[in-house]
Structures are given as structure tokens and as C-alpha cells.
């Protein structure tokens with residue numbers, strides 16, 4: 001067994017050193033332990049169900065996957081961080097064993113539990129003692145009516161706020177995820193004010209991609225999305241927690257543009273702490289393993305490059321032609337392919353695929369017109 005230092009914890013997952021590349025190893029492995037879940041959220045990527053799906057990885061297959069993930073280690077190469085997600089990872093009877101097997105290999109673990117009756121104080125105390133570095137909770141509205149209307153189970157709003165406070169009490173860092181759609185966007189300022197009254201490490205605005213059950217909801221227009229990102233940038237300056245985005249990589253363009261306008265050079269921008277997020281996108285720094293072992297560039301880009309029951313995740317991540325293309329912005333098409341921000345941003349490959357059927361196309365959520373290379 002190889003024991004290698006895990007990447008330092010920083011939010012759900014971890015951060016790369018400035019200038020880090022992702023050709024040989026991802027920063028985060030999102031691992032869907034099961035798609036069993038007691039909720040039935042309207043935007044669920046996993047289209048979660050009450051019971052585990054046939055073909056879910058067995059405990060032995062899951063431990064073999066951990067051995068493979070430990071194989072990402074190399075000279076000067078930190079191990080990826082694992083985010084155990086679902087469905088509801090608390091529905092895996094062998095969760096404690098898998099967390100122990102991961103941390104025993106030096107792999108950092110975060111958890112994305114569903115807010116159900118399984119998420120008790122005892123469970124949170126166990127998470128803390130088991131070395132789980134952070135958890136994520138979803139809050140999709142500032143009132144019970146708005147949040148429970150997305151989560152489809154009454155009482156989830158109150159339970160989520162209770163879980164948030166409980167996590168603070170037991171010392172578990174929390175990332176709160178909030179869905180951004182045409183109907184939830186106007187409520188974001190109220191969600192922000194609500195969260196300011198609680199303790200969290202990070203708030204992630206998840207810009208809907210219309211897949212799974214999420215195809216029943218409507219994405220923002222590019223202009224509306226840009227307004228939300230500018231608002232997030234503004235409130236993020238004074239927020240008591242970090243504000244980030246998921247599947248809205250062009251948030252980095254706004255941050256980088258502000259530095260360039262302030263007179264920074266590209267080299268100075270790349271040395272800025274914000275650059276730790278640069279380049280991370282579906283298949284580049286991120287890889288996803290489904291409950292049945294399929295490997296995809298992310299949870300929102302449903303193109304399987306192989307299955308961990310037959311192949312090593314290391315070779316699938318490093319060598320698959322699709323994964324290699326997704327890591328090379330010079331293969332991108334349209335605006336993203338000629339954009340001066342493509343190395344730092346690169347757009348959502350998942351949204352490009354959902355809208356056009358080609359993961360290398362431009363991100364349709366970004367309104368930016370590149371200035372160079374046209």
C-alpha cells in the first residue's frame with residue numbers, strides 16, 4: 001500500500017499549488033457511492049432512487065478502486081481528494097469501512113450526505129472522528145416553501161439549517177451548495193443573508209445543467225448568468241465565507257479581468273491565490289465514478305470512458321482520448337477555442353455537451369466574445 005500525503009483540505013476537495021497541471025492526476029475524484037436516496041430532488045443528476053441500483057460496486061470492488069486511486073501518486077504528486085457523494089452516501093452500509101480504507105491510504109475524504117433522518121448528531125460526530133475533512137449540504141431557497149419545492153420532501157429546509165448548525169457544533173467544515181436556475185436566481189440574495197447567520201466554510205453556486213431530473217428545470221440565459229456572477233463577485237469580497245461557483249467556470253474570467261484591469265500582468269494573475277481554481281473543469285482536475293463504476297469526466301458530463309471493474313481509473317483518466325481533449329483547450333471549438341481566458345476558464349464542457357452533443361463546443365452560458373485569435 002502506498003502512503004502519500006493527501007492534498008491539503010480547502011473546502012470540499014482541496015486546492016492545487018499555483019501552476020499545478022492535471023495531466024497525470026485529478027485534484028478531486030467525485031465518487032457516487034450509491035444512487036439510493038430518501039429524497040427525490042427536482043434537479044438530481046443521479047436520478048436517485050429509494051434502493052441501490054443493480055451492479056453497484058461491492059465493498060471489495062470499492063476497496064480495489066481505492067487502491068487504484070492511490071496509484072495516482074507520483075514524485076511530487078499529491079493524491080487526489082475523494083468526495084463521496086450519491087444518492088446518499090449514508091445509505092452505503094460499508095461507508096465507515098470505505099472511509100477508513102481511504103484515509104488509511106492517505107487519501108483525504110469529504111462527504112456529500114442527503115439531509116434525511118440518517119444525518120444525526122451521532123453520524124456527524126462519527127464523521128469528525130473518522131477524519132472526514134468537510135461535508136456539503138444543499139440549500140436551494142431562503143424559505144421552506146422554496147427549498148422544499150426543489151427537494152420534494154417537506155421539512156428538509158428546517159432539517160438542513162439544523163444540520164448546518166450541528167456540523168458547526170461538532171467542528172465539521174461545511175460547504176453549502178445552492179442551485180441556480182431561472183426560478184431560484186432572484187432568491188439568491190435572500191439565501192446569502194440567511195447563510196450569513198450560520199457558520200460555513202464555503203458557498204457554492206451550482207449553475208444548473210439540464211441533465212437527469214434537472215432537465216425539468218430551466219437554466220439562466222447567458223446575460224442573467226453574467227449578472228448573477230457579477231453579484232457573487234461583489235458579495236464575495238465581504239462574505240464571511242468563500243463564494244465559488246460550480247459549472248460556471250467563467251466566474252474566473254470575471255476575477256481575472258478585474259485583476260488585469262487593475263494593471264496586473266498575466267504572470268501576476270497566474271501567481272494570484274485565485275489561480276488555484278484555474279483550469280479545473282470536467283475531466284481536467286476532476287473525474288467522476290458512478291455507483292456502478294463508470295468513469296466520466298464529471299457527474300454532469302455523462303460520457304463514460306470505461307469502468308473501474310475492468311480498467312484502472314489512473315489509465316482511464318490519463319490516457320482516454322476524450323479526457324485528453326478535455327484537458328487541452330486548444331481542441332475546444334467556437335468562442336472557447338479562441339478565447340484568451342481558455343487556459344484559466346475553459347468553460348463548462350458538461351454544458352457544452354448537454355446543449356450541442358459535443359463536449360468540445362463553446363459553453364453556451366458564457367456571453368463573452370473573445371478579443372484575440374478570431
Ligand code: SF4
Pocket residue numbers: 249250253335336337339340341342345346347348362363366367368369370
Ligand atoms: S468564452 Fe469560453 S473560455 Fe472564454 S470566458 Fe467564456 S466560457 Fe470561458
